Amino acid sequence: MSIRPGTLFVVATPIGNLDDLGTRARTILSGVALIAAEDTRHSRKLLDHYGISVPLFAYHEFNEAEAAPQLMKRLQEGQDIALISDAGTPLISDPGYRLVNLAMTAGVQVVPVPGPSAPICALSACGLPVHRFAFEGYAPEKAEARRKYLAGLETESRTLVFLEAPHRIEKLLLDCVAVFGAERPATLTRELTKKFETIRRDTLGGLQQWLAGAPEQRQGEFVVLIQGKPPLPEPADAESERILRVLMQYLSVKDAAAAAAELTGGRRNALYDLAVRLQPETKPD
Numbered sequence: 001m002s003i004r005p006g007t008l009f010v011v012a013t014p015i016g017n018l019d020d021l022g023t024r025a026r027t028i029l030s031g032v033a034l035i036a037a038e039d040t041r042h043s044r045k046l047l048d049h050y051g052i053s054v055p056l057f058a059y060h061e062f063n064e065a066e067a068a069p070q071l072m073k074r075l076q077e078g079q080d081i082a083l084i085s086d087a088g089t090p091l092i093s094d095p096g097y098r099l100v101n102l103a104m105t106a107g108v109q110v111v112p113v114p115g116p117s118a119p120i121c122a123l124s125a126c127g128l129p130v131h132r133f134a135f136e137g138y139a140p141e142k143a144e145a146r147r148k149y150l151a152g153l154e155t156e157s158r159t160l161v162f163l164e165a166p167h168r169i170e171k172l173l174l175d176c177v178a179v180f181g182a183e184r185p186a187t188l189t190r191e192l193t194k195k196f197e198t199i200r201r202d203t204l205g206g207l208q209q210w211l212a213g214a215p216e217q218r219q220g221e222f223v224v225l226i227q228g229k230p231p232l233p234e235p236a237d238a239e240s241e242r243i244l245r246v247l248m249q250y251l252s253v254k255d256a257a258a259a260a261a262e263l264t265g266g267r268r269n270a271l272y273d274l275a276v277r278l279q280p281e282t283k284p285d
Contacts, residue, residue: 006033006080008071008103010096012089012115015221016194018049020116026050028113033079036071038086038095059083061095068099075108082113087221089117093137093163118192119161122223126159126187127201129227133159139172146172150179157228164222173208176226180204185227191220240264244275253279 009028014020029035030052036059037043043056059067075081085094103110123130136153139162140146153160164172176186182205190198198217200207204226211217243263247256257272264271 004078005106005108006075006078007109007111008075008100009080009082009111009113010090010100011082011084011113012117013043013046013084013087015087015116015118015121015192016197018046020193021046021050022113022115025113025115026052029054029082029084031080032082034071034074035082035084036067036099037084042086043084054082057081059095059099064095064098068102071099072102072106072108075103076106087116087118089115092117092119092135116193118163118221118223121192122187122189122199122225123159123161125199126189126225128159128185128187128225130159132157132228133161133225134228135161138163138165139175141168143171143175147175147179150175154179155229157231159228160226162224162226164224166219166222169218169222169224170208170211172224173204173211176224177204177208180226180229182206182208184229187225189223189225190217192223194220196220240266240271241274241278244271245278248275248278 009032011025011028013025029047029050032054034057035043035047035054036057038060040056040058047054047056057067057071059071071081083090083096083099085096088094090096091100100110119135123133134153134156140149162172173188176184182203184204185201186204186207187199187201188207188211189200190196196219200210202210240260244256244260247259251259253275254272257268257275260266260271260275261268
């Protein structure tokens with residue numbers, strides 16, 4: 001008789017405020033056979049807060065290679081297991097990929113239980129454009145590698161999201177100012193959902209100077225959000241520009257751009273911007 005595999009639940013846990021653990025997450029954590037936790041001592045405090053006495057299994061970045069197969073064996077024996085991290089959603093700059101990959105490859109059901117996530121929490125309140133963003137996690141620790149890494153993102157048009165530890169936050173901001181420029185809009189958040197929660201929007205230069213003068217703010221876990229670089233206008237091809245120049249001899253800038261878009265299939269906004277730039281050159285005699 002074959003044994004029906006258990007289910008691997010990927011459960012998000014609070015990033016600070018313990019009341020952010022949802023009803024569904026509490027029910028699942030109470031009902032599984034085992035909870036795989038990044039730091040069992042840290043997670044025990046959360047579980048004790050809710051009276052959950054399920055056994056804990058240490059699963060972290062230093063033992064993933066050995067621990068994942070052990071957990072897979074239990075899943076294949078029919079045990080339900082919950083995977084949690086110290087805070088937030090597992091796998092998002094936290095351990096878990098190896099186990100989830102093994103489970104899915106083996107046909108074990110993986111069920112996400114959504115909840116808190118520091119990057120998403122910060123994005124919702126940062127006041128920057130967030131319809132598109134790039135989550136970069138932690139930048140490299142060493143200065144040279146960090147600056148090179150940031151330089152590769154200098155032209156990124158999406159809002160950039162970084163996590164950072166308190167002992168490196170000043171260095172990260174200094175390098176961001178050097179690479180992206182002091183005037184680039186940015187938001188710094190720390191201790192989200194906790195007593196000393198801070199959300200501050202400014203330029204990168206302003207944030208760097210503010211933090212340098214406020215040592216009490218250099219504590220806790222940080223999320224740094226940096227507005228992307230505005231994309232350059234799309235260049236018009238030679239034929240589109242030629243057509244636009246001809247039309248502008250007879251039509252207004254707006255109408256010429258609209259007609260050129262109709263004839264060429266180009267974007268009206270881009271052609272309008274080009275027409276504005278060409279206007280002094282195309283005024284009729």
